[in-house]
Amino acid sequence: MTDEFIIKIENIFKTYKIGDIEVRALRGVDLQIIKGEFIAIMGPSGSGKSTLMNILGCLDIPDSGKYFLENIEVGKLNDNHLANIRNMKVGFVFQTFNLLSRLNTFQNVELPTIYTKTKLKNRKLVINQYIESVGLKGKEKNKPNELSGGERQRVAIARALINDPAIILADEPTGNLDSRTGEEIMAIFQKLNKQGKTIILVTHELDIARHTQRIIYLRDGLIIKQERIENPVMADEILSKMPKLEDRISVLK
Amino acid sequence: MRSFGKNIIIAFQSLFLNKLRSALTMLGIIIGVGAVVAVMSIGTGAQASVIDSIQGIGSNLIIIMPGGSDDDMGALNQFTSANKESLKLQDIDAIKKHSRYVDGIIPVILSAAPVTYKDKGSNVSIYASSEEAVGVYNFEIDTGKFFSKSDIANSSNVAVLGKTIKNKLFSNEDPLGKSIKIFGKNFKVIGTVKSKGANTFGQDQDNTIAIPVTTAMNKLYGQNYLNLIIAKTAEEKNLNLASEEITRILRKQHNIKSGQKNDFSIENQTEILNALSAVTNIFTIAISGIAAISLLVGGIGIMNIMLVSVTERTREIGIRKAIGAKNRDILTQFLTESVVLSLTGGLMGIIFALVISLLLNKYSPILTSVSFSSIALAISFSTFVRLFFGIYPAMRAARLNPIEALRFE
Numbered sequence: 001m002t003d004e005f006i007i008k009i010e011n012i013f014k015t016y017k018i019g020d021i022e023v024r025a026l027r028g029v030d031l032q033i034i035k036g037e038f039i040a041i042m043g044p045s046g047s048g049k050s051t052l053m054n055i056l057g058c059l060d061i062p063d064s065g066k067y068f069l070e071n072i073e074v075g076k077l078n079d080n081h082l083a084n085i086r087n088m089k090v091g092f093v094f095q096t097f098n099l100l101s102r103l104n105t106f107q108n109v110e111l112p113t114i115y116t117k118t119k120l121k122n123r124k125l126v127i128n129q130y131i132e133s134v135g136l137k138g139k140e141k142n143k144p145n146e147l148s149g150g151e152r153q154r155v156a157i158a159r160a161l162i163n164d165p166a167i168i169l170a171d172e173p174t175g176n177l178d179s180r181t182g183e184e185i186m187a188i189f190q191k192l193n194k195q196g197k198t199i200i201l202v203t204h205e206l207d208i209a210r211h212t213q214r215i216i217y218l219r220d221g222l223i224i225k226q227e228r229i230e231n232p233v234m235a236d237e238i239l240s241k242m243p244k245l246e247d248r249i250s251v252l253k
Numbered sequence: 254m255r256s257f258g259k260n261i262i263i264a265f266q267s268l269f270l271n272k273l274r275s276a277l278t279m280l281g282i283i284i285g286v287g288a289v290v291a292v293m294s295i296g297t298g299a300q301a302s303v304i305d306s307i308q309g310i311g312s313n314l315i316i317i318m319p320g321g322s323d324d325d326m327g328a329l330n331q332f333t334s335a336n337k338e339s340l341k342l343q344d345i346d347a348i349k350k351h352s353r354y355v356d357g358i359i360p361v362i363l364s365a366a367p368v369t370y371k372d373k374g375s376n377v378s379i380y381a382s383s384e385e386a387v388g389v390y391n392f393e394i395d396t397g398k399f400f401s402k403s404d405i406a407n408s409s410n411v412a413v414l415g416k417t418i419k420n421k422l423f424s425n426e427d428p429l430g431k432s433i434k435i436f437g438k439n440f441k442v443i444g445t446v447k448s449k450g451a452n453t454f455g456q457d458q459d460n461t462i463a464i465p466v467t468t469a470m471n472k473l474y475g476q477n478y479l480n481l482i483i484a485k486t487a488e489e490k491n492l493n494l495a496s497e498e499i500t501r502i503l504r505k506q507h508n509i510k511s512g513q514k515n516d517f518s519i520e521n522q523t524e525i526l527n528a529l530s531a532v533t534n535i536f537t538i539a540i541s542g543i544a545a546i547s548l549l550v551g552g553i554g555i556m557n558i559m560l561v562s563v564t565e566r567t568r569e570i571g572i573r574k575a576i577g578a579k580n581r582d583i584l585t586q587f588l589t590e591s592v593v594l595s596l597t598g599g600l601m602g603i604i605f606a607l608v609i610s611l612l613l614n615k616y617s618p619i620l621t622s623v624s625f626s627s628i629a630l631a632i633s634f635s636t637f638v639r640l641f642f643g644i645y646p647a648m649r650a651a652r653l654n655p656i657e658a659l660r661f662e
Contacts, residue, residue: 059575059656080580083574083577092575094659098571114259115576115577
């Protein structure tokens with residue numbers, strides 16, 4: 001049954017040319033992801049995880065093989081359709097946040113909706129709800145440079161959620177954050193997953209990957225191992241054990 | 254798809270981000286559009302004042318000059334003695350008698366002469382004509398009266414003063430009935446005319462004294478010929494018919510055999526207007542061309558800035574594409590930016606040109622008039638230039654690969 005898989009990838013190949021050198025980034029990858037799953041893709045640099053991420057996010061199409069996202073074969077779509085899918089079905093969260101620096105929190109979260117054909121009802125209200133849900137109430141008017149790294153990533157998550165996408169793709173979302181802030185971001189992802197969101201996380205930190213339900217190991221363009229995590233690390237528990245920022249400051253005093 | 258208003262807002266946002274750069278780019282357009290509109294306003298102003306001053310004389314006039322105009326010597330013939338005496342008072346009587354279209358006709362002798370009153374003196378233009386000059390040349394009587402038919406018949410020594418010479422000789426004194434000397438001969442002032450102002454060429458038309466044509470011929474110059482004959486038709490559309498008719502009458506009157514050339518030339522108002530318009534048109538086109546080049550240079554400036562802006566914002570383009578912007582959206586965004594830039598600049602350019610033309614009108618002898626067509630031309634041309642130069646950078650932005658754009662530092 002294809003229906004239970006929100007993502008189904010069959011024998012995908014992708015080769016890049018960098019100058020004269022051919023980089024065979026993906027060499028026959030098969031992958032199925034069930035709706036509501038929280039998975040991590042791990043692998044050293046050059047393993048093809050970024051390429052896989054780009055293909056999953058419809059930023060790129062495979063040379064051969066098939067990719068079904070919610071039963072739509074993505075490889076057969078043109079640029080405009082791909083843009084629509086990125087807009088409606090995929091939410092991106094990047095390591096470097098990728099917010100527009102001259103827009104404030106509200107405008108950054110709003111951004112995907114201005115490329116959407118159908119007008120969102122109660123747009124302002126919905127945007128504010130998402131901002132509140134990632135814990136940024138009161139920071140609507142702040143520009144990214146007035147926010148901390150963790151706050152910026154929360155804006156990015158709210159932006160990824162705004163069009164209620166089928167999947168969330170997070171590329172090293174904690175890579176630029178300290179461990180506590182990273183843990184807070186993971187807590188948000190776990191909460192979203194609990195609400196039913198399918199989340200795909202790319203990371204090279206095993207500690208972070210252990211927050212998910214399944215880890216896919218990639219090497220030289222092939223999936224070499226898949227590991228089911230029976231008892232994922234709960235970010236909330238770790239956070240409760242971690243000393244709070246204020247505690248650390250009081251220790252320093 | 255984003256709404257039009259949203260596009261404009263996004264464009265303004267990013268232009269505001271680079272205030273200095275946007276301002277400098279806009280300066281190119283402001284100067285370009287400003288120059289085009291200002292230059293054209295001077296052109297149309299000049300044209301309007303030419304037409305005005307000619308129509309001020311009367312728009313349905315035919316001017317008959319001595320000397321043929323269609324031979325090789327052209328206008329120079331007017332000054333060769335053989336021809337310059339070809340027009341006589343009898344010609345006027347003949348035209349009056351035989352013409353169907355001519356409504357009024359006057360002889361004219363133009364000259365300059367010294368005039369004195371008591372101890373005051375000045376040089377003035379003497380306009381010697383007949384009593385009909387009031388209707389044909391649009392003299393308007395201010396005080397007293399114009400000379401009459403009997404003044405012409407008797408070669409009376411009477412004079413009608415223009416405003417300037419009246420003020421020079423009499424200041425606040427009432428000139429009527431006073432005696433002035435022209436070429437040492439006594440003339441009685443019988444009237445003054447209202448101000449006609451300066452003509453197109455800056456000459457004061459009020460530094461003029463009108464006297465009977467017979468007086469000028471018999472008593473001042475001792476000549477039996479006229480400088481000009483001015484005829485008037487009742488309707489403007491009959492100008493050409495009247496011209497042909499006059500030619501026929503004068504050829505017969507002057508005994509010119511068929512095959513021989515005219516010893517006079519005829520020009521009507523329309524022809525003069527057309528000739529003058531052609532001159533001012535060439536002037537306007539030439540300078541507008543130079544101004545258009547500055548618009549073009551401004552356009553290249555925009556292209557440069559937009560290209561820099563595309564490179565600088567590669568990452569932004571990548572982000573926008575990643576979250577669902579289509580190529581079309583990016584294209585629209587950058588095109589809107591260049592259009593907003595050019596329209597804002599264009600509007601400021603028009604204001605700039607209006608100010609310049611206002612200042613010229615006020616503080617210089619140049620008359621200007623800003624026409625709607627010049628504004629429309631400048632705006633549409635500048636928009637065209639902007640779109641033309643804006644489309645390449647915008648297309649480059651739209652075609653960026655989102656993956657590479659996101660990786661761009």
